[in-house]
Amino acid sequence: MITTLWRGVKRISVKSKVTPHHFATPQKWGMGLVLLTIGSIQLGGCSLPGAGVDVGGDLKLLYAPFSLSNPPRYWYVKQQANPSATVNQGSADHVPLPLEWQDKDGRIALAARPGLGAFEMGRRTNVVVLASPYLSFDWQFNSTAQIGDVELILGFRRQDQGSWTESDFGSGKPPTDQTIRIPIGQHSVLYGEWQREYFDLSTLYRRYWPDANSNEIRLVWLGIESGRKQHASVSGVTYLTHILLSR
Secondary structure (H helix, E strand, O other), X not given: OOEEEEEEOOOEEEEOXXXXXXXXXXXXXXXXXXXXXXXXXXOOOOOOOOOOOOOOOOEXXXXXXXXXXXXXXXXXXXXXXXXXXXXXXXXXXXXOOOEEEEEEOXXXXXXXXXXXXXXXXXXXXXXXXXXXOEEXXXXXXXXXXXXXXXXXXXXXXXXXXXXXXXXXXXOOOXXXXXXXXXXXXXXXXXXXXXXXXXXXXXXXXHHHOOOOOHHHXXXXXXEEEEOOOOOOOOOOOEEEEEEEEEO
16 A cells, blocks of 8 residues: 655755755755655565775765666666657757756756656665765756756665565666655746755654664665656756765
8 A cells, every 4th residue: 555645845955166064954944845755565585785885985876977877786777768859950850868967057967858858867865864864955947947846766675684585676666655756946946057955864754654673774775767747848957966875
């Protein structure tokens, strides 16, 4: 049985040239919406040596480009072009894919155009939420992008340390117990400005699953997907970069 809930969560959004030291916690309702999908799945043991945070306590994503057609280990990319969304290139019509890397304002960014087709992209992780609970990322809209065109996906699993085996390196998207979907964007932000969002994952998780043993909660998936609740403009672009998990 799957239950879907819409709730708000407080978050901080600032121009990315500022680096605050306080992370948002969902103690009050904010403007952002979070979609939570709760499902029961038969789980096996799964461990990803080297897939968690580094010795400094950080896991950095989207800091450098890689092949979207042949992603590196632990990454998963699936995108499908919309045949009706054609772009004229010279004398021929071209059907572009919705994801591509761009040099945006001097930084490497993933340009997501959900109006050009559906996509899923993410990375397996093996992070104890209590050990590395802070998530931040930078985003920017163009003039036709909308809130929720792109969603950040957080997949959690409740599993104690003794249940993980080193033989299962895993591929593709991992099974999860709970998933949080965070629509990217805010009404108060002007397009063309970089914004930085911060979330306290452990506090966020406890708000919706207060009875879970926090020592057993792991973030096993961190990804982005085209939004499910609206029809995105063909010209709309959401830029994402510098996704960081830290202590």
